[in-house]
Amino acid sequence: MKIVVCVKQVPGTTEVSIDPETKRLIREGVSIEMNPFDTYALEQGILLKEKHGGELIVLSMGPKRAELTLRESIACGADRGVLLNGRPLGGSDTYATSYILSQGIKKIKDVDLVICGKQAVDGDTAQVGPGIAAHLGWPQVTYVSKFVESGETELKLERMHESGSDLSVVKLPAVLTVLKDVNIPRIPTLKGRLHSRKVDITIWDEKDLETDPEKIGLGGSPTRVVSTRKPDARDKHTIVLKGSASDSARELMKILKSRLEL
């Protein structure tokens, strides 16, 4: 089985801020890490490779420093990494990004399965995984919470949705996005980490990918951010209930009821 896991390098979650002029995330000068949801996608790729054999490739689009995230993935158990990097690719929205990633997947060739985390914690759109499937013309299963059965040509999956979960059967090739219920990601070993520092990372630019210039970068991105603002602070305050536990419980019920009536 040839598996591609898409990973993204994101800012530490507590350090995200937005450039007031460009309305884009400020990524310079902040600590970076692998998108936490992608660690579950990576672990699932490793588990499938351990079961079926084959090759696991990690794919990312971003600046050169995104190599670190690819190396971390290799330290965990991926075989090799591909970075899509080039100035014209910068500023891509989720539509353009998923197009560029799909071009990378086509160039890798003969891929059976693409796995993504459910969303990236910096953008929070959850659009890139489904976008890749749309660009490739492959079936997709999103919000996968459990791998029930995994065969060479077909997967049986539990997926979450607004009203619960259902079982889905998907024929390969396919694209999945996974939730954190799906597994427990492993921590890289020292051996893995040392190995990952010696592996060459493949870097492809827009020419290698044969992308349509009209579909990449800022110019190829239909998204327009008109304005951004911080959400209003929530109205919260603390009430300390004094007295016995039963008196406090009665008082709490009274407060909750009055709030519900409001």
Add this chain to the structure above:
Amino acid sequence: MSGNYNMFHVEVLPPKQDAEDLEVRLDRFAARYKRVLDAGYCACITDNAMGNMSFQGSEIIEEYDLPVDGDNVMIHLNTFHSKKVLDDILKSCIDRGIEYLLVISGDGNVRFPKLKPSDLGLQGVSSVTAVELLQYINREYSGVFHNGVAFNPYEPEEEEHEKMMKKIDAGAEFVITQPIIDENTIVDKLIAEIDLPVMVEAWMSKKLHLLSDCVGYDIPEDTEYDPIESLKKLQSNYPSGGVYLAMMNYKRQFNLLSEIGRA
């Protein structure tokens, strides 16, 4: 009790997973480790201390083929591992001849898995603490390891005492305290009560305020503190037990240890 708990037990921090100069830090770790052993002390290797994702002591010892000499190496082991990794660490310790473990609950991090009661074949408990981990090691690796536990004199005394009794029932063979400055009456009571070696932890950083979270109250940043003097007082106050040295400065303090003459 086979171990020499009276020698200096010196903490050696393994490199963090995200260290950019990893090879340099691994070399430094190996050099410090050998230095501790050459001096006749025990090298104590932490397990993701403070929730920082670091390499395991056993894997660095294996990768660098570092020597292990009886009771001169101690590995910390906490509950933030998958069952597979836990068993891999324990097997690796057996392969390398590491016999001494400090079994602790440990500090978490969103990236760390946490042992579940079902992993250890337990029912009727809601979570895995040092007690359950200790029970598991003593059950599955009976007679292989000498297991120590931690004692925190800054927790509510009654609860900490109860926990300690559970740890002793689970097979603890020695105790290491949280850092204490000069002396501590709760530790004194523990030493008088239990029939196990108790090592007191010496805080070897001049930055005493870093202990604020541990002791549960604010220590001002400008508090003057002489770690070497405090170490001497600890030795004088606890002559029958060992001392565990945390946050030691290898450049300025290590050579002074032989002068203090504990080993």
